[in-house]
Amino acid sequence: MRNIKLTLEYDGTNYCGWQRQINGISIEETLEKVIIDLFEEDIKILGSSRTDSGVHARGQVVCFKTKSTIPTHKIPGAINSRLPRDIVVVYAEEVDMDFHPIYSTKGKMYSYRIINRKMEPALMRNYYWHVGYNLNFEHMQKAATYFIGEHDFSSFKSQGGSTKDSIREIYSLNLTKDGDYITVTIEGNGFLYNMVRIIVGTLIDVGRGRIPYDSIGDIIKSKDRRRAGITAQAHGLYLEKVYY
Protein backbone atom coordinates (compact mmCIF):
# COMPACT_ATOMS: atom_id res chain seq x y z
CA MET A 1 0.00 0.00 0.00
CA ARG A 2 1.09 3.59 -0.67
CA ASN A 3 -0.12 6.80 0.93
CA ILE A 4 -0.56 9.53 -1.72
CA LYS A 5 -0.75 13.21 -0.78
CA LEU A 6 -2.35 15.56 -3.31
CA THR A 7 -2.22 19.36 -3.35
CA LEU A 8 -5.50 20.62 -4.76
CA GLU A 9 -6.65 23.91 -6.25
CA TYR A 10 -10.34 24.55 -6.72
CA ASP A 11 -12.94 27.16 -7.48
CA GLY A 12 -15.58 26.68 -4.80
CA THR A 13 -18.31 28.59 -6.64
CA ASN A 14 -20.24 25.63 -8.02
CA TYR A 15 -19.90 23.27 -5.05
CA CYS A 16 -21.65 22.84 -1.71
CA GLY A 17 -18.17 22.88 -0.13
CA TRP A 18 -15.50 20.26 0.47
CA GLN A 19 -17.63 17.85 2.47
CA ARG A 20 -20.23 15.50 1.09
CA GLN A 21 -23.79 16.75 1.71
CA ILE A 22 -27.30 15.64 0.89
CA ASN A 23 -28.03 18.72 -1.19
CA GLY A 24 -25.51 19.77 -3.79
CA ILE A 25 -22.29 18.35 -5.19
CA SER A 26 -19.20 18.42 -2.98
CA ILE A 27 -15.59 18.68 -4.05
CA GLU A 28 -14.83 15.61 -1.91
CA GLU A 29 -17.25 13.32 -3.76
CA THR A 30 -16.29 14.74 -7.18
CA LEU A 31 -12.61 13.97 -6.57
CA GLU A 32 -13.22 10.64 -4.84
CA LYS A 33 -15.37 9.37 -7.71
CA VAL A 34 -12.59 10.18 -10.20
CA ILE A 35 -9.94 8.49 -8.02
CA ILE A 36 -12.07 5.35 -7.55
CA ASP A 37 -12.66 5.15 -11.32
CA LEU A 38 -9.00 5.71 -12.13
CA PHE A 39 -7.44 3.33 -9.59
CA GLU A 40 -10.30 0.79 -9.73
CA GLU A 41 -10.16 0.40 -5.96
CA ASP A 42 -12.56 1.21 -3.15
CA ILE A 43 -10.65 4.32 -2.05
CA LYS A 44 -11.64 6.77 0.70
CA ILE A 45 -10.03 10.20 0.38
CA LEU A 46 -9.38 12.50 3.35
CA GLY A 47 -9.07 16.27 3.08
CA SER A 48 -7.21 18.51 5.52
CA SER A 49 -9.86 21.24 5.55
CA ARG A 50 -13.65 21.24 5.27
CA THR A 51 -14.02 24.41 3.23
CA ASP A 52 -17.57 25.83 3.03
CA SER A 53 -19.60 26.38 -0.12
CA GLY A 54 -18.08 29.15 -2.25
CA VAL A 55 -14.70 29.03 -0.46
CA HIS A 56 -11.73 28.52 -2.81
CA ALA A 57 -8.49 26.63 -2.35
CA ARG A 58 -5.02 26.90 -3.80
CA GLY A 59 -3.46 24.44 -1.41
CA GLN A 60 -6.01 21.98 -0.05
CA VAL A 61 -4.29 18.73 0.94
CA VAL A 62 -5.90 15.35 0.33
CA CYS A 63 -4.60 11.87 1.12
CA PHE A 64 -5.62 8.40 0.04
CA LYS A 65 -4.17 4.91 0.23
CA THR A 66 -3.81 2.75 -2.86
CA LYS A 67 -2.33 -0.55 -4.01
CA SER A 68 -1.73 0.92 -7.46
CA THR A 69 1.79 1.14 -8.90
CA ILE A 70 1.04 4.13 -11.18
CA PRO A 71 4.10 6.45 -10.92
CA THR A 72 3.38 9.35 -8.55
CA HIS A 73 4.33 12.06 -11.08
CA LYS A 74 1.69 10.72 -13.48
CA ILE A 75 -1.13 10.94 -10.95
CA PRO A 76 -1.99 14.68 -11.36
CA GLY A 77 -2.41 14.44 -15.13
CA ALA A 78 -4.40 11.21 -14.90
CA ILE A 79 -6.80 12.65 -12.31
CA ASN A 80 -7.07 16.10 -13.94
CA SER A 81 -8.08 14.66 -17.30
CA ARG A 82 -11.20 13.23 -15.59
CA LEU A 83 -12.00 16.15 -13.27
CA PRO A 84 -14.16 19.18 -14.12
CA ARG A 85 -12.01 22.20 -14.96
CA ASP A 86 -12.70 23.97 -11.66
CA ILE A 87 -10.79 21.34 -9.65
CA VAL A 88 -7.09 20.75 -10.39
CA VAL A 89 -4.52 18.49 -8.74
CA VAL A 90 -1.42 20.70 -8.68
CA TYR A 91 0.98 18.19 -7.15
CA ALA A 92 1.19 14.59 -5.95
CA GLU A 93 3.73 12.96 -3.67
CA GLU A 94 4.09 9.68 -1.81
CA VAL A 95 4.21 10.12 1.97
CA ASP A 96 4.72 7.84 4.99
CA MET A 97 1.82 5.50 5.72
CA ASP A 98 1.20 7.25 9.06
CA PHE A 99 0.98 10.73 7.49
CA HIS A 100 -2.50 12.12 8.18
CA PRO A 101 -3.84 15.24 6.39
CA ILE A 102 -5.63 16.47 9.52
CA TYR A 103 -3.62 15.18 12.53
CA SER A 104 -0.18 15.85 10.99
CA THR A 105 -1.02 19.52 10.33
CA LYS A 106 1.29 22.14 11.90
CA GLY A 107 -0.66 25.14 10.60
CA LYS A 108 -2.55 26.75 7.77
CA MET A 109 -2.50 29.90 5.68
CA TYR A 110 -5.66 31.54 4.37
CA SER A 111 -6.12 34.66 2.30
CA TYR A 112 -9.21 36.79 1.99
CA ARG A 113 -9.90 39.21 -0.88
CA ILE A 114 -12.06 42.31 -0.70
CA ILE A 115 -13.05 44.88 -3.29
CA ASN A 116 -13.78 48.14 -1.51
CA ARG A 117 -15.69 50.71 -3.53
CA LYS A 118 -19.20 52.08 -3.61
CA MET A 119 -20.29 50.47 -6.87
CA GLU A 120 -20.80 46.71 -7.01
CA PRO A 121 -18.22 44.99 -9.22
CA ALA A 122 -19.22 43.39 -12.51
CA LEU A 123 -15.95 41.46 -12.73
CA MET A 124 -14.63 38.58 -10.60
CA ARG A 125 -17.75 38.62 -8.43
CA ASN A 126 -17.14 35.05 -7.20
CA TYR A 127 -13.60 35.85 -6.02
CA TYR A 128 -13.90 39.05 -3.97
CA TRP A 129 -16.19 40.20 -1.20
CA HIS A 130 -17.64 43.56 -2.17
CA VAL A 131 -17.63 46.07 0.69
CA GLY A 132 -19.31 49.36 -0.20
CA TYR A 133 -18.50 51.37 2.95
CA ASN A 134 -15.61 53.79 3.33
CA LEU A 135 -12.97 51.96 5.33
CA ASN A 136 -10.27 53.35 7.60
CA PHE A 137 -7.46 51.03 6.51
CA GLU A 138 -5.05 52.24 9.19
CA HIS A 139 -7.54 51.31 11.93
CA MET A 140 -7.95 47.87 10.35
CA GLN A 141 -4.17 47.37 10.40
CA LYS A 142 -4.02 48.42 14.06
CA ALA A 143 -6.89 46.06 14.94
CA ALA A 144 -5.08 43.17 13.21
CA THR A 145 -2.18 43.29 15.67
CA TYR A 146 -4.45 42.28 18.58
CA PHE A 147 -5.15 38.88 17.03
CA ILE A 148 -1.51 37.77 16.91
CA GLY A 149 -0.47 35.15 19.45
CA GLU A 150 -2.23 32.44 21.43
CA HIS A 151 -5.79 33.25 22.52
CA ASP A 152 -9.11 31.63 23.27
CA PHE A 153 -10.97 32.54 20.08
CA SER A 154 -14.49 31.66 21.29
CA SER A 155 -15.65 35.16 20.21
CA PHE A 156 -14.58 34.29 16.68
CA LYS A 157 -16.23 30.96 16.01
CA SER A 158 -19.62 29.93 14.68
CA GLN A 159 -21.78 27.22 16.17
CA GLY A 160 -21.32 23.84 14.53
CA GLY A 161 -17.59 23.26 14.74
CA SER A 162 -16.45 19.88 16.03
CA THR A 163 -13.60 20.95 18.32
CA LYS A 164 -14.10 21.57 22.04
CA ASP A 165 -10.94 23.55 22.68
CA SER A 166 -11.04 27.13 21.35
CA ILE A 167 -7.41 28.08 21.98
CA ARG A 168 -5.49 28.77 18.77
CA GLU A 169 -2.31 30.62 17.88
CA ILE A 170 -2.23 33.22 15.10
CA TYR A 171 1.31 33.50 13.69
CA SER A 172 0.66 36.42 11.35
CA LEU A 173 -2.18 38.60 10.09
CA ASN A 174 -1.32 41.03 7.29
CA LEU A 175 -3.44 43.48 5.33
CA THR A 176 -2.37 44.95 2.00
CA LYS A 177 -4.18 47.47 -0.18
CA ASP A 178 -3.79 47.98 -3.92
CA GLY A 179 -6.25 50.58 -5.19
CA ASP A 180 -9.74 49.25 -4.39
CA TYR A 181 -8.42 45.78 -3.56
CA ILE A 182 -7.64 44.64 -0.01
CA THR A 183 -5.99 41.30 0.74
CA VAL A 184 -5.90 39.80 4.22
CA THR A 185 -3.40 37.00 4.82
CA ILE A 186 -3.55 34.97 8.01
CA GLU A 187 -1.41 32.13 9.32
CA GLY A 188 -1.98 30.09 12.45
CA ASN A 189 -1.68 26.65 13.99
CA GLY A 190 -5.38 26.01 13.39
CA PHE A 191 -8.69 27.76 12.89
CA LEU A 192 -12.12 27.32 14.47
CA TYR A 193 -15.30 27.09 12.40
CA ASN A 194 -15.70 30.37 10.41
CA MET A 195 -12.86 31.92 12.43
CA VAL A 196 -11.11 33.55 9.44
CA ARG A 197 -14.38 34.93 8.09
CA ILE A 198 -15.39 36.37 11.49
CA ILE A 199 -11.94 37.94 11.96
CA VAL A 200 -12.19 39.52 8.49
CA GLY A 201 -15.76 40.67 9.14
CA THR A 202 -14.61 42.22 12.43
CA LEU A 203 -11.77 44.03 10.64
CA ILE A 204 -14.35 45.44 8.21
CA ASP A 205 -16.54 46.55 11.13
CA VAL A 206 -13.45 48.28 12.58
CA GLY A 207 -12.75 49.92 9.21
CA ARG A 208 -16.27 51.34 8.93
CA GLY A 209 -16.22 52.58 12.53
CA ARG A 210 -18.65 50.15 14.16
CA ILE A 211 -15.99 48.56 16.37
CA PRO A 212 -13.06 50.59 17.85
CA TYR A 213 -9.73 49.06 16.84
CA ASP A 214 -8.47 49.10 20.43
CA SER A 215 -11.40 47.02 21.70
CA ILE A 216 -10.29 43.84 19.92
CA GLY A 217 -8.35 42.68 23.01
CA ASP A 218 -11.51 43.00 25.13
CA ILE A 219 -13.64 41.24 22.50
CA ILE A 220 -11.21 38.30 22.50
CA LYS A 221 -11.24 38.18 26.32
CA SER A 222 -15.05 38.29 26.46
CA LYS A 223 -15.33 34.89 24.67
CA ASP A 224 -18.67 36.22 23.40
CA ARG A 225 -19.43 35.78 19.68
CA ARG A 226 -21.99 38.61 19.84
CA ARG A 227 -19.25 41.16 20.59
CA ALA A 228 -17.23 40.36 17.43
CA GLY A 229 -18.19 41.60 13.96
CA ILE A 230 -20.09 40.10 11.07
CA THR A 231 -19.06 36.93 9.24
CA ALA A 232 -17.40 37.84 5.93
CA GLN A 233 -18.90 36.16 2.87
CA ALA A 234 -17.54 32.76 1.83
CA HIS A 235 -16.49 33.63 -1.73
CA GLY A 236 -13.63 35.95 -0.68
CA LEU A 237 -11.85 33.17 1.27
CA TYR A 238 -8.96 31.04 -0.07
CA LEU A 239 -7.26 28.12 1.67
CA GLU A 240 -3.71 28.91 0.56
CA LYS A 241 -1.45 26.38 2.28
CA VAL A 242 -1.43 23.60 4.83
CA TYR A 243 1.83 23.26 6.75
CA TYR A 244 3.16 19.88 7.88
Next chain:
Amino acid sequence: MRNIKLTLEYDGTNYCGWQRQINGISIEETLEKVIIDLFEEDIKILGSSRTDSGVHARGQVVCFKTKSTIPTHKIPGAINSRLPRDIVVVYAEEVDMDFHPIYSTKGKMYSYRIINRKMEPALMRNYYWHVGYNLNFEHMQKAATYFIGEHDFSSFKSQGGSTKDSIREIYSLNLTKDGDYITVTIEGNGFLYNMVRIIVGTLIDVGRGRIPYDSIGDIIKSKDRRRAGITAQAHGLYLEKVYY
Protein backbone atom coordinates in the same frame (compact mmCIF):
# COMPACT_ATOMS: atom_id res chain seq x y z
CA MET B 1 -32.07 66.91 -25.32
CA ARG B 2 -29.11 65.82 -23.19
CA ASN B 3 -26.11 63.71 -24.14
CA ILE B 4 -25.30 61.20 -21.38
CA LYS B 5 -21.91 59.50 -21.15
CA LEU B 6 -21.70 56.28 -19.13
CA THR B 7 -18.60 54.49 -17.90
CA LEU B 8 -19.30 50.78 -17.97
CA GLU B 9 -17.71 47.75 -16.31
CA TYR B 10 -18.60 44.29 -17.53
CA ASP B 11 -17.66 40.66 -17.37
CA GLY B 12 -17.59 39.54 -21.01
CA THR B 13 -17.80 35.82 -20.23
CA ASN B 14 -21.50 35.29 -20.91
CA TYR B 15 -21.90 37.62 -23.90
CA CYS B 16 -21.19 37.43 -27.63
CA GLY B 17 -19.28 40.71 -27.23
CA TRP B 18 -20.27 44.37 -27.20
CA GLN B 19 -21.96 44.41 -30.58
CA ARG B 20 -25.39 43.05 -31.40
CA GLN B 21 -25.19 39.72 -33.26
CA ILE B 22 -27.61 37.16 -34.61
CA ASN B 23 -26.35 34.42 -32.32
CA GLY B 24 -25.94 35.18 -28.66
CA ILE B 25 -26.73 38.07 -26.38
CA SER B 26 -24.63 41.23 -26.70
CA ILE B 27 -23.77 43.74 -24.00
CA GLU B 28 -25.00 46.51 -26.31
CA GLU B 29 -28.54 45.13 -26.63
CA THR B 30 -28.71 44.19 -22.92
CA LEU B 31 -27.86 47.73 -21.87
CA GLU B 32 -29.94 49.41 -24.58
CA LYS B 33 -33.05 47.44 -23.63
CA VAL B 34 -32.70 48.55 -19.99
CA ILE B 35 -32.19 52.20 -21.01
CA ILE B 36 -35.21 52.18 -23.35
CA ASP B 37 -37.36 50.65 -20.59
CA LEU B 38 -36.13 53.10 -17.99
CA PHE B 39 -36.35 56.32 -20.03
CA GLU B 40 -39.42 55.24 -22.05
CA GLU B 41 -37.88 56.68 -25.20
CA ASP B 42 -36.63 55.13 -28.43
CA ILE B 43 -32.94 55.49 -27.50
CA LYS B 44 -29.93 54.27 -29.51
CA ILE B 45 -26.77 53.79 -27.47
CA LEU B 46 -23.26 54.06 -28.92
CA GLY B 47 -20.20 52.36 -27.43
CA SER B 48 -16.61 53.49 -27.88
CA SER B 49 -15.22 49.99 -28.37
CA ARG B 50 -16.57 46.82 -29.97
CA THR B 51 -15.09 44.34 -27.55
CA ASP B 52 -15.15 40.68 -28.66
CA SER B 53 -16.88 37.81 -26.89
CA GLY B 54 -15.15 37.05 -23.59
CA VAL B 55 -13.31 40.39 -23.45
CA HIS B 56 -13.89 42.35 -20.24
CA ALA B 57 -14.18 46.08 -19.61
CA ARG B 58 -13.57 48.32 -16.66
CA GLY B 59 -13.92 51.55 -18.61
CA GLN B 60 -16.08 51.10 -21.70
CA VAL B 61 -17.70 54.41 -22.64
CA VAL B 62 -21.27 54.58 -23.91
CA CYS B 63 -23.31 57.61 -24.97
CA PHE B 64 -26.99 58.18 -25.59
CA LYS B 65 -29.28 61.14 -26.06
CA THR B 66 -32.42 61.58 -23.98
CA LYS B 67 -35.18 64.09 -23.29
CA SER B 68 -35.47 62.80 -19.73
CA THR B 69 -34.83 65.12 -16.79
CA ILE B 70 -33.74 62.36 -14.39
CA PRO B 71 -30.73 63.76 -12.43
CA THR B 72 -27.47 62.46 -13.88
CA HIS B 73 -26.17 61.13 -10.55
CA LYS B 74 -29.25 58.93 -10.22
CA ILE B 75 -28.78 57.28 -13.63
CA PRO B 76 -26.19 54.60 -12.60
CA GLY B 77 -28.33 53.24 -9.76
CA ALA B 78 -31.49 53.29 -11.86
CA ILE B 79 -29.84 51.40 -14.73
CA ASN B 80 -27.90 48.99 -12.51
CA SER B 81 -31.02 47.89 -10.64
CA ARG B 82 -32.36 46.55 -13.98
CA LEU B 83 -29.11 45.14 -15.41
CA PRO B 84 -27.75 41.63 -14.87
CA ARG B 85 -25.00 41.65 -12.24
CA ASP B 86 -22.19 41.18 -14.78
CA ILE B 87 -22.76 44.65 -16.30
CA VAL B 88 -22.41 47.72 -14.06
CA VAL B 89 -22.63 51.44 -14.84
CA VAL B 90 -19.82 52.88 -12.75
CA TYR B 91 -20.35 56.54 -13.57
CA ALA B 92 -22.63 58.84 -15.54
CA GLU B 93 -22.06 62.42 -16.67
CA GLU B 94 -23.72 64.88 -19.00
CA VAL B 95 -21.50 65.91 -21.93
CA ASP B 96 -21.76 68.35 -24.85
CA MET B 97 -24.22 67.37 -27.53
CA ASP B 98 -21.39 67.00 -30.08
CA PHE B 99 -19.39 64.62 -27.85
CA HIS B 100 -19.03 61.31 -29.69
CA PRO B 101 -17.80 58.14 -27.95
CA ILE B 102 -15.84 57.01 -31.03
CA TYR B 103 -14.78 60.17 -32.90
CA SER B 104 -13.90 62.21 -29.79
CA THR B 105 -11.48 59.48 -28.56
CA LYS B 106 -7.86 60.53 -27.96
CA GLY B 107 -6.65 57.11 -26.94
CA LYS B 108 -7.30 53.89 -25.05
CA MET B 109 -5.73 51.76 -22.37
CA TYR B 110 -6.03 47.96 -22.32
CA SER B 111 -4.64 45.43 -19.92
CA TYR B 112 -4.04 41.75 -20.52
CA ARG B 113 -3.68 39.14 -17.76
CA ILE B 114 -1.75 35.89 -18.03
CA ILE B 115 -1.23 33.04 -15.62
CA ASN B 116 2.07 31.35 -16.46
CA ARG B 117 2.57 27.93 -14.96
CA LYS B 118 2.53 24.37 -16.15
CA MET B 119 -0.70 23.29 -14.49
CA GLU B 120 -3.99 24.70 -15.75
CA PRO B 121 -5.63 26.98 -13.19
CA ALA B 122 -8.86 25.97 -11.44
CA LEU B 123 -9.48 29.52 -10.25
CA MET B 124 -10.39 32.67 -12.24
CA ARG B 125 -10.32 30.76 -15.52
CA ASN B 126 -12.43 33.40 -17.30
CA TYR B 127 -10.08 36.24 -16.33
CA TYR B 128 -6.57 35.03 -17.21
CA TRP B 129 -5.03 33.41 -20.26
CA HIS B 130 -3.23 30.28 -19.16
CA VAL B 131 0.21 29.89 -20.75
CA GLY B 132 1.93 26.64 -19.84
CA TYR B 133 5.35 27.25 -21.47
CA ASN B 134 8.43 28.51 -19.66
CA LEU B 135 8.75 32.18 -20.57
CA ASN B 136 11.83 34.38 -20.73
CA PHE B 137 10.31 37.47 -19.16
CA GLU B 138 13.37 39.65 -19.85
CA HIS B 139 13.13 38.90 -23.57
CA MET B 140 9.43 39.80 -23.50
CA GLN B 141 10.24 43.14 -21.87
CA LYS B 142 12.93 43.85 -24.48
CA ALA B 143 10.50 42.94 -27.30
CA ALA B 144 7.89 45.33 -25.86
CA THR B 145 10.10 48.37 -26.45
CA TYR B 146 9.95 47.90 -30.25
CA PHE B 147 6.20 48.54 -30.32
CA ILE B 148 6.41 52.02 -28.77
CA GLY B 149 5.83 54.94 -31.16
CA GLU B 150 4.00 55.43 -34.44
CA HIS B 151 4.05 52.46 -36.81
CA ASP B 152 2.03 50.79 -39.52
CA PHE B 153 0.64 47.85 -37.50
CA SER B 154 -0.62 45.79 -40.47
CA SER B 155 1.35 42.80 -39.10
CA PHE B 156 -0.72 43.03 -35.93
CA LYS B 157 -4.28 43.13 -37.16
CA SER B 158 -6.83 40.48 -38.02
CA GLN B 159 -9.04 40.52 -41.08
CA GLY B 160 -12.43 42.08 -40.50
CA GLY B 161 -11.62 45.46 -39.04
CA SER B 162 -13.39 48.44 -40.55
CA THR B 163 -10.50 50.93 -40.76
CA LYS B 164 -8.37 51.32 -43.90
CA ASP B 165 -5.44 53.13 -42.29
CA SER B 166 -3.17 50.85 -40.21
CA ILE B 167 -0.94 53.54 -38.68
CA ARG B 168 -1.31 53.80 -34.93
CA GLU B 169 0.78 55.20 -32.10
CA ILE B 170 1.59 53.16 -29.00
CA TYR B 171 2.27 55.46 -26.05
CA SER B 172 3.32 52.78 -23.57
CA LEU B 173 3.58 49.01 -23.25
CA ASN B 174 4.50 47.67 -19.81
CA LEU B 175 4.88 44.15 -18.49
CA THR B 176 4.80 43.30 -14.81
CA LYS B 177 5.23 39.93 -13.12
CA ASP B 178 3.98 38.86 -9.70
CA GLY B 179 4.70 35.20 -9.09
CA ASP B 180 2.88 33.24 -11.81
CA TYR B 181 0.86 36.28 -12.90
CA ILE B 182 1.90 38.54 -15.78
CA THR B 183 0.05 41.76 -16.58
CA VAL B 184 0.54 43.62 -19.86
CA THR B 185 -0.66 47.24 -19.97
CA ILE B 186 -0.81 49.07 -23.29
CA GLU B 187 -1.82 52.63 -24.17
CA GLY B 188 -2.16 54.12 -27.63
CA ASN B 189 -4.13 56.52 -29.78
CA GLY B 190 -6.11 53.65 -31.28
CA PHE B 191 -5.99 49.93 -31.93
CA LEU B 192 -6.69 47.81 -35.01
CA TYR B 193 -8.90 44.72 -34.91
CA ASN B 194 -7.30 42.18 -32.49
CA MET B 195 -4.15 44.33 -32.31
CA VAL B 196 -3.69 44.05 -28.53
CA ARG B 197 -4.28 40.30 -28.60
CA ILE B 198 -1.78 39.79 -31.46
CA ILE B 199 0.83 41.96 -29.70
CA VAL B 200 0.36 39.92 -26.49
CA GLY B 201 0.47 36.64 -28.43
CA THR B 202 3.68 37.79 -30.11
CA LEU B 203 5.21 38.68 -26.72
CA ILE B 204 4.37 35.15 -25.54
CA ASP B 205 5.98 33.70 -28.67
CA VAL B 206 9.08 35.78 -27.86
CA GLY B 207 9.02 34.54 -24.25
CA ARG B 208 8.91 30.90 -25.30
CA GLY B 209 11.69 31.38 -27.88
CA ARG B 210 9.72 31.09 -31.12
CA ILE B 211 10.34 34.72 -32.12
CA PRO B 212 13.63 36.53 -31.32
CA TYR B 213 12.96 39.71 -29.33
CA ASP B 214 15.13 41.80 -31.68
CA SER B 215 13.12 40.79 -34.76
CA ILE B 216 10.02 42.77 -33.70
CA GLY B 217 11.16 45.84 -35.65
CA ASP B 218 11.44 43.74 -38.82
CA ILE B 219 8.07 42.11 -38.21
CA ILE B 220 6.43 45.54 -37.90
CA LYS B 221 8.18 46.71 -41.10
CA SER B 222 7.11 43.59 -43.03
CA LYS B 223 3.39 44.51 -42.68
CA ASP B 224 2.80 40.76 -42.86
CA ARG B 225 0.40 39.24 -40.30
CA ARG B 226 1.96 35.80 -40.83
CA ARG B 227 5.28 36.99 -39.36
CA ALA B 228 3.76 38.08 -36.04
CA GLY B 229 2.79 35.65 -33.28
CA ILE B 230 -0.44 33.99 -32.26
CA THR B 231 -3.58 35.85 -31.20
CA ALA B 232 -3.90 35.75 -27.42
CA GLN B 233 -7.24 34.44 -26.10
CA ALA B 234 -10.07 36.93 -25.61
CA HIS B 235 -10.74 36.29 -21.92
CA GLY B 236 -7.43 37.78 -20.71
CA LEU B 237 -8.19 41.18 -22.27
CA TYR B 238 -9.64 44.19 -20.40
CA LEU B 239 -10.63 47.54 -21.90
CA GLU B 240 -9.40 49.72 -19.02
CA LYS B 241 -9.91 53.33 -20.09
CA VAL B 242 -10.92 55.48 -23.02
CA TYR B 243 -9.25 58.88 -23.12
CA TYR B 244 -11.05 62.01 -24.41
